Amino acid sequence: MTLTSVSHLVTRARDGDEHAWDDLVARYLGMVHAICRGHGLGGEDAADVNQVVWLRLVEHLSRLRSPEAVGGWIAATARNECLRVLRSSGRMVLTGDDAAFDALDELDGRDAGIDAGLLVYERDRALLAAFSRLGGRCQRLLRLMMADPPPSYDEISAALDMPVGSIGPTRGRCIAQLRDLLA
Amino acid sequence: MSVEPVPDPAGELDAVAAELRRVLALADPVPDEWRGDAGAAFDWVGVDAAVAHLTYDSRALQGGRVGTGLGTAATLRTLRFSVLQLTVELELDVGVDELRVFGRLRPARAAEIVVRWPDGQVATTSDCEGTFRLDELPRRPLCLHVAGDPAVKTGWIVV
Numbered sequence: 450m451t452l453t454s455v456s457h458l459v460t461r462a463r464d465g466d467e468h469a470w471d472d473l474v475a476r477y478l479g480m481v482h483a484i485c486r487g488h489g490l491g492g493e494d495a496a497d498v499n500q501v502v503w504l505r506l507v508e509h510l511s512r513l514r515s516p517e518a519v520g521g522w523i524a525a526t527a528r529n530e531c532l533r534v535l536r537s538s539g540r541m542v543l544t545g546d547d548a549a550f551d552a553l554d555e556l557d558g559r560d561a562g563i564d565a566g567l568l569v570y571e572r573d574r575a576l577l578a579a580f581s582r583l584g585g586r587c588q589r590l591l592r593l594m595m596a597d598p599p600p601s602y603d604e605i606s607a608a609l610d611m612p613v614g615s616i617g618p619t620r621g622r623c624i625a626q627l628r629d630l631l632a
Numbered sequence: 633m634s635v636e637p638v639p640d641p642a643g644e645l646d647a648v649a650a651e652l653r654r655v656l657a658l659a660d661p662v663p664d665e666w667r668g669d670a671g672a673a674f675d676w677v678g679v680d681a682a683v684a685h686l687t688y689d690s691r692a693l694q695g696g697r698v699g700t701g702l703g704t705a706a707t708l709r710t711l712r713f714s715v716l717q718l719t720v721e722l723e724l725d726v727g728v729d730e731l732r733v734f735g736r737l738r739p740a741r742a743a744e745i746v747v748r749w750p751d752g753q754v755a756t757t758s759d760c761e762g763t764f765r766l767d768e769l770p771r772r773p774l775c776l777h778v779a780g781d782p783a784v785k786t787g788w789i790v791v
Contacts, residue, residue, distance in 0.1 A: 462674075462677075465677055465678070467671075467674055470671070470674045471671060474667060474670040474671060475667075478662055478666060478667060478670060479662055481666075482662045482663075482666065486660060496663065496665070496666065496669065499666050499669060499670065500669045500670075500673070500750055500773065501773055501788070501790050502670075503669065503670040503673035503674075504673045504676065504750070504773050504788040505788065506673070507673045507674055507676050507677055508676065508683070508787045508788055510677075511683075530790075533790075564659055564660065568655065568658060568659055573651075573654075573655045573658070573659075576651055576652060576655050577655055577656075577659055580652060580655075580656075591649075591652060592656065594649075595649075595652055595653040595656050595657075597653075597657065618638065620649075621638030621640065621645060622638050624638075624645040624648050624649050624652075625638050625645060627648055627652065628644065628645060628648050631648070
């Protein structure tokens with residue numbers, strides 16, 4: 450989906466077009482899901498974040514300064530809501546967002562939501578097990594990049610607070626680690 | 633973290649990535665109800681009222697925290713929304729599973745007030761001094777709709 454078409458969807462949704470809203474949801478729902486999972490949230494916590502992200506978006510539609518950047522806005526909002534849930538549930542004590550991702554690496558339950566029982570083949574289970582042994586940063590990045598449809602690099606940057614120029618090389622390093630774990 | 637590219641002349645890493653994409657889609661799909669929740673959020677647009685924006689939030693003064701956090705003592709949070717010379721002041725008494733709201737309209741007026749959350753709502757009326765109270769609300773994202781002229785709706789409140 451091009452930036453122009455995303456911007457057009459935002460404009461139409463502002464005017465009350467529910468189909469445009471549904472198209473925005475279809476475009477970004479997988480990304481929100483991946484961000485929640487990357488922060489170790491599952492079950493009701495993740496569902497609450499999803500709900501709040503879309504409530505916030507509908508409230509801010511008319512105030513978005515750059516409609517073409519709505520994906521980045523959704524990504525950053527999802528990240529902030531995940532951090533809010535982690536803080537309020539006492540799973541993370543932070544003094545500011547700068548410390549967030551270091552603290553996230555210490556979190557347990559990064560696999561929240563994954564059900565290996567859904568996998569039939571041993572090879573797939575082994576891949577999932579290897580993925581769960583990656584560091585938190587790699588898991589968050591790869592989950593985002595595997596979302597359907599995959600987010601843009603700008604959206605990934607907003608979700609992870611990572612420079613766009615680092616995304617490609619970091620992906621390569623994380624996938625290489627995964628390959629080595631499987632060897 | 634290094635930003636040096638990892639060489640992948642044979643496309644081996646891309647193949648691993650493709651497998652991971654397939655396995656994650658199988659083992660951790662987006663829950664079915666998420667799409668419905670996201671779609672339902674759009675109902676807020678259809679509420680015909682001026683949007684009162686948040687002008688004060690006591691939580692913002694506490695570094696984003698409400699009191700001592702969940703699962704402990706009930707905590708208080710004060711919010712103020714304003715639009716078109718109408719101000720809605722709210723005091724949220726946040727319990728573990730539910731909350732109650734003490735509210736005041738300024739200038740004072742008697743009005744029907746509907747509190748909405750994603751899958752429900754409840755109505756009350758303010759008295760002639762503009763005050764109202766709602767007990768046993770679910771601990772969910774909430775917004776208020778104030779009937780009258782002007783009709784007003786607040787932004788979403790997340791507790």
